[in-house]
Amino acid sequence: MYSIIYIMSSYIYIIFFKSTSNVKTRLCIFRCNKITDTYMKIQPFKLERYFAKYEFSAPYLLSCSDCEPLSQQELLAMANIESKKLWDELVLSYTHSQGNPILREEISKLYTGIEADDLVVLAPEEGIFITLNVLINKGDHVITTFPAYQSLYEIAKSIGASISNWEPNTKGNFDLEELFILAKDSTKIIIINFPHNPTGETISKEQLQQIIEFARKRDIIIFSDEMYRLLEYDSADRLAAVSDIYDKGISLGGMSKSFALPGLRLGWLGTQNKSWINKIIEFKDYTTICPPAPSEILALIALRNKEQILNRNLRIIKSNLVILEAFINRHSTIFKWNKPKAGPITFPELMIQQDLDKFCKDLVDKKGLMLLPSSVYDYPHKKVRIGLGRKNFEKALTKLDEYLTDFS
Ligand SMILES: Cc1ncc(COP(=O)(O)O)c(C=O)c1O
Secondary structure, three states: OEEEEEEEOOEEEEEEEEOOOOOOOEEEEEEEEEHHHHOOOOOOOHHHHHHHHHOOOOOEEOOOOOOOOOOHHHHHOOOOHHHHHHHHOOOOOOOOOOOOHHHHHHHHOOOOOOOHHHEEEEOHHHHHHHHHHHHOOOOOEEEEEOOOOOHHHHHHHHHOOEEEEEOOOOOOOOOHHHHHOOOOOOEEEEEEOOOOOOOOOOOOHHHHHHHHHHHHHHOOEEEEEOOOOOOEOOHHHOOOOHHHHOOOEEEEEEOOOOOOOHHHOOEEEEEOOHHHHHHHHHHHOOOOOOOOHHHHHHHHHHHOOHHHHHHHHHHHHHHHHHHHHHHHHHOOOOEEOOOOOEOOEEOOEEOOOOOHHHHHHHHHHHHOEEOEEHHHHOOOOOEEEEEOOOOOHHHHHHHHHHHHHHHO
């Protein structure tokens, strides 16, 4: 008996041959379930795997996308008497699945067109996972800003959607004409992320309005990842939350980036569409069920002190930006960039002959400095993500300076 396994058109065929001298060759073919139905799971998240490898082992990190995380002590020192009482008397029970009503009331103050009941509290990454699972079906077409935080397209891909990338032009700008030509009859959703990870780019208020008008005419949903909102270097550049101005829009916000509290694992989705809110809550029963009780109170304290926290973070970013600009000017034969407009990250090009992944590996091996190469974004240009939100930025940059001196 011989058998071979043959794969064609996503089906596995197992073929058995039986051949003896006095019996005719017998052939049996079994067709198994379609591979895509049974075996295709989501691809590994390259950026997160890269961080998992180095975040707690490399002495210096130069690619973080959060702002210098606040300590619990610093945060609790900001609490007023009422918030402090909520913290001290907190019972570690299950919580409201939609999110603590007091917290949702506080979050809703960041918006003008949605209220506490239009919000669901969850972990930010969970918000992407649930939204895309609830809104996208196999065969749908999805447009996404690119390069992108991988889950923004990978989840849609795993569901069986086709993806088109909306990429910045050579000047680093996201051009609307290039977005509009990507649309098809089957386009279900446009995923945008401004301020943008990893470039720090944004669009104008008028451009956002034009995207919404375009989507409205074609009945396209807009999922807007606004994790870096409120960190615009000039507050005049702040875009409206899509959930405030578009009835088929959904916004993702959270504490991880702008509020320097990634360890809370707390964010939220906001939308005017009540049926989406219900579907998201129903889906969430299969992920985390309800938010973590301590994180909800800590997030409440942070939101009640938002001006102080946002100003602190913007101060760190802006002072690091000055240091980075001087560094890039000094190394203008190696680095080329479009200056970011918002958020704690930027994505300069590295004009080196060497393979970029090898460069980053050598850098972490020799200088203990972790730098994120563009390959983790599946982006073919030689770029690295530089994080501007950390207090030891200058020290970490010195390590890169030393390496480049040895390198040249
Ligand atoms: C654009 C974007 N959206 C969502 C997330 C997920 O946030 P969190 O890690 O807090 O779940 C990130 C994290 O880096 C991000 O950069």
